[in-house]
Amino acid sequence: MTKIKIVHTADWQIELRKDHDRKKEYEHVFSYFLKEVKEISPDYTIITGDIFELWSTTPEEREMFKNVLLEISRYSKYVIITNGNHDLKQQSNFYNLNNKQVPYFDDIESIMLLMKHGNSLKQCLLFKQNRLVCYR
DSSP states (O other), X not given: OOOOOEEEEOOOOBOEETTEEOHHHHHHHHHHHXXXXXXXXXXXXXXXXXXXXXXXXXXXXXXXXXXXXXXXXXXXXXXXXXXXXXXXXXXXXXXXXXXXXXXXXXXXXXXXXXXXXXXXOSSEEEEETTEEEEEO
């Protein structure tokens, strides 16, 4: 029988605002988490939502998520992400990517689009309200 190694994480609630800056705490926790992911070298890392605390994210919050996701994808064969209620946006937006208007529906998807374009992601699946978005 084949064994499958899975790492699960959720509820990061990243929030790096002036009045609520927990950057050092997040860096400490993510450092420990990434060390564990590297050691386990899982087949799947599953992130089940509430990556961000607020619907409106800052560039620093998005950068932190992107860096952690890049590291996870180095040590995990597949990364699967689902959005939580804190991650959802009420309307779609557009990125200008190679002079094309590319729709995205939240900050998680926008980060993954840019990482895919830069060939930074190996295999990442994003489950979103009744659809699957695959980044290879």
